[in-house]
Amino acid sequence: MPTYLDHAATTPIRPEVLIAFTTALSSVGNPSSVHKFGQEVRNHLEAARESLARxxxxxxxxxxxxxxxTESDNLAIKGLYWQRSWADAERKVIITAATEHHGVLDPIYWLADNQGAEVEIVPVDSRGVFDLGWLETYLAENAHRVALISLMWINNETGVIAEMQTITALAKKYEIPVHSDAVAAFGHIPIDFASSGLAALSISAHKIGGPVGTGALIVGRSVKLTSLVHGGGQERGMRSGTMDAAGAQAFALAAELALRELPGEAARISALSEVLVGQILRIAPDAVLSRGDANGLAATVHFTFPGCSADSMIFLLDAAGVSVSAGSACTAGVNRPSHVLLAMGRTEDEATGALRITLGYTSTRADVDRFLEAFPSVHSAAKKAGLPSK
Ligand SMILES: Cc1ncc(COP(=O)(O)O)c(C=O)c1O
Known part of the structure; x- marks a missing residue:
């Protein structure tokens, strides 16, 4: 069995979730129908909503x-921007960071290209940490022009953790809604929407052992969003279309299991991560841990290896039965230097040598050992091959 160390790309569906999901898929009934079939599915959907809320x-x-x-990010960003800029034509500014996922950056730049939005970028340091002093100063002078802030909770490539409470406290002074992409955070750290100060928060099931194609946007009760999709008015009118009750049940169960296991898992994953980081630095002393000494998620081990190409390392590791990635899952099978690393001030050559090893609930010491067994020869072969010619 090949070793899977790419949990940040997607996590294997949990066996209990698979059973619950396939069982739910065989129930017939549209949750909006008034008959027994519909109402039974509706009850399951609402129980899942209640559970995910907890x-x-x-x-x-x-x-x-x-x-x-991706849909949650689009709904939050476009929905908030339209509400705010239509209510007050001066509010055109969206504040974000260049290290965000494309699910956030692309809708923002779409709004800039097509809807008159202005983008302001929170600088990050070489570890990927947001410069909140910049944010404070910017808001003090320009808050009246800001439509929304969108900053991620945990970076999916480097694992760096943001000071979300400080961000929302700064925005609260000016009543600016903050959206956070918490896709890489939910299930890994405790999230409490009520005390977060956020207006909206994106999460996704397949990152925590649920099925691909299910997620949620948590939207504060007093927050108004313009919907992207118009139709039957489901989901508070924010997301029309027949609700995916089976996906919702699977997502809620995956979340329940991930959170129940979290205290024990955090310690177990931390121990595995420590071994990985220590041994990688022994094998490749010139390797650079991307988030440096910043507060980060242990499950995400992201390094750059000078003089090596990620493509070579990924290919050779794959041949040795170990699956890792360069950063976020590549587009159309082509790895480009990560925009996250470039935003952190790395050169294209440095960013070319990035490897992301991500742990999850199925990861064991044997997986880590298998990686560490294969890595010395992979690293020296990649170093010998050098960087691709431009
Ligand atoms: C931080 C982050 N945001 C958004 C997404 C997109 O989520 P989904 O695959 O559920 O659309 C991902 C997935 O890679 C992610 O890591």
Whole structure:
């Protein structure tokens, strides 16, 4: 069996979740129908909403089921921008960071290209940490022009953790809504929407052992969003379309299991991560841990290896039965230097040598050992091959 160390790309569906999901898929009934079949499915859907609300510290009415993180990000960003800029034509500015996932960056730049939005970028340091002093100064002078802030909770490539409470406290002074992409955070750290100060928060099922194609946007009760999709008015009118009750049940169960295991898992994963980091630095002393000494998620081990190409390392590791990635899952099979690393001030050559090893609930010491067995020869072969010619 090949060793899977790419949990940040997607996590294997949990066996209990698979059973619950396939069982739910065989139930017939549209949750909006008034007959028994419909009402039974509706009851299951609402129980899943209640459960996911408990897992996220939200109110049940704040859970809007979607098709995943990308849709949730789009709904939050476009929905908030339209509400705010239509209510006040001066509010055109969206504040974000260049290290965000494309699920956040692309809708923002789409709004800039097509809807008159202005983008302001929070600088990050070489570890990927947001410069909140910049944010404070910017808001003090320009808050009246800001439509929203969107900053991720944990970076999916480097694992760096943001000071979300400080961000929302700064925005609160000016009543600016903050959205956070918590796709890489939920299930790994406790999330309490009620005390987070956020207006909206994106999560996705397949990152925590649920099925691909299910997610949620948590939207504060007093927050108004313009919907992307118009139709039957489901999900508080924010996301029309027949609700995916089976996906919602699977997502809620995956969240419940991940959170129940979290205290024990955090310690177990931390220990595995420590071995990985220590041994990688022994094998390749010139390797650079991307988030440096910043507060980060142990499950995400992200290094750059000077003079090596990620493509060579990934290919050779794959041949040795170990699956890792360069950063976020590549587009159309082509790895490009990560925009996250470039935003952190790394050169293209440095970013070319990035490897992300991500642990999850199935990861064992044997997986780590298998990686560490294969890595010395992979690293020296990649070093010998050098960087691809431009
Ligand atoms: C931080 C982050 N945001 C958004 C997404 C997109 O989520 P989904 O695959 O559910 O659309 C991902 C997935 O890679 C992610 O890591």
């Amino acid at each position: 897992s996220t510290g939200a109110n049940r009415s704040e859970i809007i089921f979607t098709s995943g993180g």
